[in-house]
Amino acid sequence: MATVTVQSLTYTYPKQAHPVLDHLSGTFPTGKFSLLTGVSGGGKSTLLKLIAGLIPMSATPITFDGHPLSAITPTQRASTVAMLFQEPSTQFTMDTVENELRFALENQQVPAEEIADRCDAALDFIGISNLKFRKLMFLSGGEQQKVALAIIVAMDSDVILLDEPFASIDPPTRLILLEKLVALCNDRGKTIILADHDLSGYQQWVDHLAVLADGQLTLLSTAATRERFAAFTPQRLQLTHVQLPNDQLTVCLQGTQLGLAHGDRQLLTPQDLSLYAHRTTLITGPNGSGKSTLFKALVRLGRYQGQLTYRQTDITKIRKRRYARQVGLMFQAASAQFLNVTVAEELALSQKYGDHAYFTPTRIQQLLQQLNLAGRDEQVLYSLSSGQQKKIQLLCMLIMAPDVLLLDEPLKGLDYASIQAVMTILKTVQQDLNLTLILISHQLSGLDDLVDLHLTLADRHLTYQGVSA
Amino acid sequence: MNPSLKLALLVLIALEVSFIQVWSINVALIVVSLILMLLGRITWRRLLWLTLVPLFFSSALVWSLMLRSSASTHFLIVIFTRLFVYVYMGGWFTLTTPPLWLTHSLEQNAKLPSKFAYGFLAAFNLMPKIQAEVATVRAAALMRGEVLHVWSPRLYFKVILAAMNWSDQLAAAMTSHGFVEGAPRTHAQTVPLVARDWWLFVGSLLLVQVGLFVGLP
Numbered sequence: 001m002a003t004v005t006v007q008s009l010t011y012t013y014p015k016q017a018h019p020v021l022d023h024l025s026g027t028f029p030t031g032k033f034s035l036l037t038g039v040s041g042g043g044k045s046t047l048l049k050l051i052a053g054l055i056p057m058s059a060t061p062i063t064f065d066g067h068p069l070s071a072i073t074p075t076q077r078a079s080t081v082a083m084l085f086q087e088p089s090t091q092f093t094m095d096t097v098e099n100e101l102r103f104a105l106e107n108q109q110v111p112a113e114e115i116a117d118r119c120d121a122a123l124d125f126i127g128i129s130n131l132k133f134r135k136l137m138f139l140s141g142g143e144q145q146k147v148a149l150a151i152i153v154a155m156d157s158d159v160i161l162l163d164e165p166f167a168s169i170d171p172p173t174r175l176i177l178l179e180k181l182v183a184l185c186n187d188r189g190k191t192i193i194l195a196d197h198d199l200s201g202y203q204q205w206v207d208h209l210a211v212l213a214d215g216q217l218t219l220l221s222t223a224a225t226r227e228r229f230a231a232f233t234p235q236r237l238q239l240t241h242v243q244l245p246n247d248q249l250t251v252c253l254q255g256t257q258l259g260l261a262h263g264d265r266q267l268l269t270p271q272d273l274s275l276y277a278h279r280t281t282l283i284t285g286p287n288g289s290g291k292s293t294l295f296k297a298l299v300r301l302g303r304y305q306g307q308l309t310y311r312q313t314d315i316t317k318i319r320k321r322r323y324a325r326q327v328g329l330m331f332q333a334a335s336a337q338f339l340n341v342t343v344a345e346e347l348a349l350s351q352k353y354g355d356h357a358y359f360t361p362t363r364i365q366q367l368l369q370q371l372n373l374a375g376r377d378e379q380v381l382y383s384l385s386s387g388q389q390k391k392i393q394l395l396c397m398l399i400m401a402p403d404v405l406l407l408d409e410p411l412k413g414l415d416y417a418s419i420q421a422v423m424t425i426l427k428t429v430q431q432d433l434n435l436t437l438i439l440i441s442h443q444l445s446g447l448d449d450l451v452d453l454h455l456t457l458a459d460r461h462l463t464y465q466g467v468s469a
Numbered sequence: 470m471n472p473s474l475k476l477a478l479l480v481l482i483a484l485e486v487s488f489i490q491v492w493s494i495n496v497a498l499i500v501v502s503l504i505l506m507l508l509g510r511i512t513w514r515r516l517l518w519l520t521l522v523p524l525f526f527s528s529a530l531v532w533s534l535m536l537r538s539s540a541s542t543h544f545l546i547v548i549f550t551r552l553f554v555y556v557y558m559g560g561w562f563t564l565t566t567p568p569l570w571l572t573h574s575l576e577q578n579a580k581l582p583s584k585f586a587y588g589f590l591a592a593f594n595l596m597p598k599i600q601a602e603v604a605t606v607r608a609a610a611l612m613r614g615e616v617l618h619v620w621s622p623r624l625y626f627k628v629i630l631a632a633m634n635w636s637d638q639l640a641a642a643m644t645s646h647g648f649v650e651g652a653p654r655t656h657a658q659t660v661p662l663v664a665r666d667w668w669l670f671v672g673s674l675l676l677v678q679v680g681l682f683v684g685l686p
Contacts, residue, residue, distance in 0.1 A: 054641050078647030090638040091645060093587065095594055099569060100646070102657040107647035115657040137597065155647060301608050324611030335630075337609055339623055353614025382630075400613060 022215030122154035138263030142173035259305035285457030
């Protein structure tokens with residue numbers, strides 16, 4: 001059991017002028033579930049990493065029951081504080097669940113004869129004994145987060161830190177994990193600090209919300225916390241002119257008995273699916289339900305069951321090189337798209353092979369202005385903020401102007417003004433060049449003008465929504 | 470046999486074979502490795518790969534030597550069989566030694582610092598991720614009109630960039646699961662190192678020495 005105290009913590013990232021955490025103070029009491037919220041990029045992750053000791057600091061103003069982490073013997077640190085990461089797959093060293101659990105317990109110098117029992121007990125507590133011998137790589141994001149939590153339970157860490165742990169997992173799994181966390185708090189006296197910007201589903205368990213803004217931490221009163229929860233309504237999708245597909249539409253991509261799987265988990269039960277040309281289709285569905293997997297299958301980066309045709313030709317029979325110019329994908333991670341070092345080089349590559357008749361140098365400059373990216377030509381792509389990367393990435397793929405452009409979370413991490421700009425540009429380009437756009441988005445506001453068709457992925461099935469024309 | 474000793478044995482034999490030209494020993498080693506692989510139930514597909522690839526390179530090498538130099542037939546046979554010795558011995562080793570078991574052994578028996586032992590294992594576990602990354606980079610390039618071949622520097626630039634990112638993630642993952650460099654650890658499984666392993670090690674080495682001595686012209 002441990003109370004975490006932070007006293008006047010200031011942290012500035014290397015090569016940055018302004019501190020992300022500025023004289024921040026706060027207390028996270030033993031046996032309490034603390035929920036930390038704030039805007040993205042506001043320093044939530046930084047604070048958690050500092051508490052976990054993952055970012056080293058010379059003199060840390062963070063203490064556990066009065067002791068700084070540096071005063072605790074290195075091998076006992078993991079039993080003092082442990083962290084669950086945002087990206088599920090990046091937190092393991094070993095290949096299977098059992099090996100990873102053993103690895104963690106060996107590090108803590110647990111006697112060899114106790115290791116097996118502690119592994120089993122932890123898996124049992126989270127309810128995933130059936131996953132014991134499975135390969136971590138083939139588990140879903142939700143299962144991986146459960147395993148990560150089981151490891152923390154096995155290590156018996158006093159303080160459990162979670163950095164947006166539900167960002168890529170489906171709602172039922174989220175609920176199970178939350179219940180386990182609350183049980184750890186109440187029954188085992190663990191201190192839990194969870195950072196999340198989505199406040200839905202916490203009200204019954206959290207009395208005081210901690211808000212991180214401008215580098216400072218404020219603990220809200222019970223009344224103010226309730227107010228916040230009440231005011232937080234998950235974004236609702238407002239699509240006013242979405243219609244069911246009709247006979248006049250041309251099919252561009254057609255799946256016949258198309259099925260998708262991740263490892264041995266079926267994501268999409270084989271079904272027929274038509275995607276229509278010259279329209280904008282939005283695909284929605286819970287986290288981890290297989291939307292990105294569908295996109296990967298459409299660009300031949302992933303396996304699928306059944307047959308996929310593009311304009312009546314099986315996509316495996318079209319030359320890879322030719323097909324890649326017809327159906328393009330804007331990856332969810334911007335860095336996956338970039339092939340060069342600077343902004344200018346990246347744009348030049350797109351101009352070389354893309355639609356240069358429409359995207360003249362003047363038009364590109366104008367678009368850069370619109371996206372608030374002018375004058376950054378010589379900047380290294382990887383030093384841009386995630387929002388700026390996203391906008392450059394979108395521009396690069398638009399200049400390529402493939403017949404079908406798949407956009408995986410094109411608005412992720414963008415501020416309001418950028419979303420408006422991106423929407424206007426997408427709409428204009430789509431109409432001018434008569435493109436087919438298919439997008440996945442969790443950001444739902446502002447899409448109304450753009451979207452013509454709406455597909456939902458639920459219960460392993462894709463269905464068109466809307467009224468018939 | 471104990472994985473660390475097995476590795477040491479193979480490296481020693483490979484070194485000797487590189488310097489001493491006795492083709493009969495090469496053939497003997499090939500036959501022994503083949504028998505051991507068959508006993509280890511190697512798949513035919515894998516055996517075929519392990520044979521065809523060195524066959525291609527050995528033949529090319531021997532052919533070019535025959536055309537371009539006045540090497541003796543004895544030397545050509547030695548060169549031809551040497552590559553098979555390396556590949557077959559390596560094939561037997563990887564077939565019979567799970568990477569995790571080797572890591573445990575290197576850490577426990579060879580007293581290799583755990584940082585290196587787990588570094589090796591992590592690199593091994595990264596293989597499928599690297600393959601996926603290469604496929605993604607090539608697809609991303611195709612969508613932009615660029616064809617990246619296996620020899621394109623741009624492909625390696627991207628993959629190295631990704632690998633650097635993974636190494637940071639891996640370090641964080643290991644730390645968060647309590648790994649501390651140089652700190653003592655317990656072992657859920659102990660890799661046995663018994664007298665039999667040493668007998669096998671010394672016996673096999675001796676046998677090769679005798680063979681080399683007898684076989685020397």
